[in-house]
Amino acid sequence: MMLVKEEQDKKKGELSYLNGEIIRVEGLNAWYGKNHVLKDINISINSNCVTAIIGPSGCGKSTFIRCLNRLHELVPDARVEGKVLLDGVNIYDEGIDPTEIRRRIGMVFQKPNPFPNMSVKDNVLAGLKFSGMKDRKKLDEVLRSCLEKAFLWDEVKDKLDLSGASLSGGQQQRLCIARALAVEPEVLLMDEPCSALDPTATAKIEELIISLKREYTVVVVTHNMQQASRVADYTAFMYLGKIIEYDKTTKLFENPREELTERYITGKFG
């Protein structure tokens, strides 16, 4: 599915890439049946950064990130047009395997969703085992390193065989992050990952998001503007299916270009 390197480099040249860009979205439109919910989205996501997506309920934030790893098309009657280039290759090109895209671009949802009837350990390793990995030593290494990266190892190292569902909500969310990391993604999409959590659990996830960008690129949808300003390097403000403004987080919050952004971040609507 990958283009050979030369072809990739050529494509990159043609697109005159920004430094460090990992995803480029070009003319993205999305529909549910006749409802046109994403309207000509163009955006570049920088690698090893946290990018926040903010905007009022129903503006298309979840739909947008679900278009970034081909989850949108799983909804009956849903449709996408436009390009999402991951390292210069359009993930919607013919012959691209959506499962491989979803491995490279993982997703963490609003409500922690560990596999029910599965231990902590099996939750983390499910994806790898499914892909046929049997090497016990390697599996144990991945288990530990992913739980460490998800700031969960110390809390669960003596509970690896307990059900994932027996953990607290915040621990379950970190378990889901560990599970996403186990298949070695490049990008992690998070859809309001803290909205079901208390302030302490939220603070832990925020700290975790910031630490993840050393190795991964994170795109996080949030309703919480303080959260966006704490964790995100870049922020995009969406309204009625469009990206109204996209900039460095400090710029967008302190000195927005658009009046609509200003009105939203000062709580005048939404």
Ligand SMILES: Nc1ncnc2c1ncn2[C@@H]1O[C@H](COP(=O)(O)OP(=O)(O)OP(=O)(O)O)[C@@H](O)[C@H]1O
């Ligand atoms: N599965 C679906 N089937 C049909 N329409 C949908 C579906 N999911 C979302 N929509 C519609 O698409 C539009 C965008 O929804 P989306 O969930 O992307 O917004 P959002 O910004 O994530 O909102 P929220 O902040 O409430 O999560 C809305 O009009 C919504 O009603």
Ligand SMILES: [Mg+2]
């Ligand atoms: Mg949403």
